[in-house]
Amino acid sequence: MSERPLSILISGAGVAGTSLALMLARQPGFKMQPIITLIERSPVPRTTGQSIDIRGPAVDVIRKLGWEQDIKARHTTETGLAFLNGKGQTVAYLPATGDVKAQSATSEYEILRGELTGLLLDGVEKSKKEGAQIQVVYDETIQSMExxxxxxxxxxxxxxxxxxxxxxDVVVGADGIGSPTRSFIFGKDDKREHVRPSGMYISFFSVQRISEDDQLWHWATFPPGLSIHLRPHRNNKTMGVYLTITNAKKERNTELEDIVRADVATQKKYFRQRFQKSGCTWQMERFLDGLDASEDFYMTHWCQVRTPKWTKGHCVTLGDAAFATMGVGTSLAMTGAYCIAGELSKITSPEEVPQALQTYEDLYKPFVAKHNMDFALFPQLANPQTAWGNWIFHSIVWLLALLRVQKLAVWLGGGDDSQGWKLPEYGW
Incomplete structure (x- = not known):
């Protein structure tokens, strides 16, 4: 191992940044000693959040790193997806496939974001005690860089x-869709059009579990472009609720953009008013009361990120900051972290960093491009604006579920693992 250490700064302690920090600390083939600093703007670890999953090559990653059983032990217990109408009646059902290489909307590795982040942070602390040079600093951000x-x-x-x-020697922007670090890296080349709106605004919060709740993901849609998702938690005490508002077109909604930037009380009030006025009768009082009482509420506009470059010199972006994609974002982030750590492990001097990061981009970008596609009909098709559109959508999923069209379930889950891309070997 080279006597010269490799100093690495990672901005953002979410799944992408924490995965990379842990993979760098444990990568067995490093020729330079990595000194890792992970910073997070939040003053405390962010160990809350919605259900996420692991698919495709990311399954091989967690197996290589020995994380599979720990992640499985934290499975949300979800067993399938039930489509509902506004009265709470089931119109179609898609079970989990049981096949980790062709997962449906419900993954065999379904886990709450907070639980996965907590697991990774525990790994970072363990690595530190075992001698890895790594620190996590909260309530810190980059002011400028050159x-x-x-x-x-x-x-x-x-x-x-x-x-x-x-x-x-290395700076990594893993700080989300609106990444400030990405702007520092690329300057005027970091354009607004690289962040593409979907028109879907999502709020998340937890409610207390009741006896009628089961292990299914329940998804009710009703006009105009509204939906409620109810998903199980492993603790058997709470359930995750997602309220979504979807525009008729893939564009930003001025009113909702203002709400996204508002305080939590204003956001809660807005969602209550929108859903209270809807024609949905499925447990609406329970969900709105839970909304008011929730302590883990947050809201976001889901956007797709497509930046033309991920690397510049000694800097690189990872995860949502580079390629936010609904359905497979966590998997893409973890696999990308694996590749960055692997390419950096090969170098013998800091002068080789730019080439190592460029090799990562050249290697990984073709695979991401196959997933980071334009969803011409989603999310609008699945969140109709009219009662007629809602009936058509439910009729389609009912027929496909009746005919056991497996491709529907796999498509809803982000695709299968037959993309022809091979996970590199880095000595794990």
Whole structure:
């Protein structure tokens, strides 16, 4: 191993950033000693969040790293998806496939985002105790950064004084769809049009479980473009509720964009008013009361991110900051982290960092491109604006479920693992 360490800064302690930090700390083939700093703007670990899953090559990643059983042990217990009408009546049912290589909408690795992040952070702490040079710093962000003129790294200035300004050999932006780090890296080339709106606004919160709840994901749709999702939690005490509002077109809604930027009380009030006025009668009082009482509420506009470049010099973006994609975003982030750690493990000097990051982009981008497609009919088709459209949508899923068209279930789950891309070997 080279005597010269490799200093790495990761901005964002979500699934993408924490996965990368842990993979860098445990990568067995490093020729340089990695010194890893993971920063997070939140003052505390963000161990809450919605249901996410692991698919495709990411399944091989968690197996190689020895995480599979720990993740399975935290499965949400969900067993399938039931489509409902506004009265709560089931119109179609899609069970889990049981096949990790062709998973349906319900994954064999369904896990709450908070539980996965917590598992990864525990791994980081364990690695630190075992001698890895890694630190996690909360309540800190990048204020500015600049490439050194001699190409020897990046000078980073921090905003909140938790870290001293310093030079890094590698800077990773893993701080989400609206990544400030991405803007620092690419400057004027980080354009607004790279973040593509879906027109779907999502709120999430937990409610207390009741005796009628089961292990299914229940999805009720009703006009105009509204839906309620109810999904089980492993703790058997709470259920996750998702209220979504979908525009007729894939564009930003000025009113809802203002609500996204508002405080939580304003967001809750808005969702209550929109859903209270709807024609849905399925447990509406329960959901709205739960909305008011919730302590884990958050709201977002789901967007697709398509940046033309992920790397520049000693910097790289990862996860939603580079390629946010509904359905497979977690899997893409974890597989990308695996590849970045693997490529960096090969280098013998900091001067090789730009080429290692470019190799990662060249290697991984074709696979991501197959998943980061334009969903011409989604989410609008699945969230109709009219009662007639809702009837058509339910009729389609009813027929396909009746005919046991497996491709529907796999498509809803983000596709199968027959894309022809092979996970690289990095000595795990």
């Amino acid at each position: 490439d050194r003129a001699d190409g020897t790294g990046v000078d980073v200035q921090f905003a909140r004084g938790k870290l001293q300004d310093q030079r890094y």
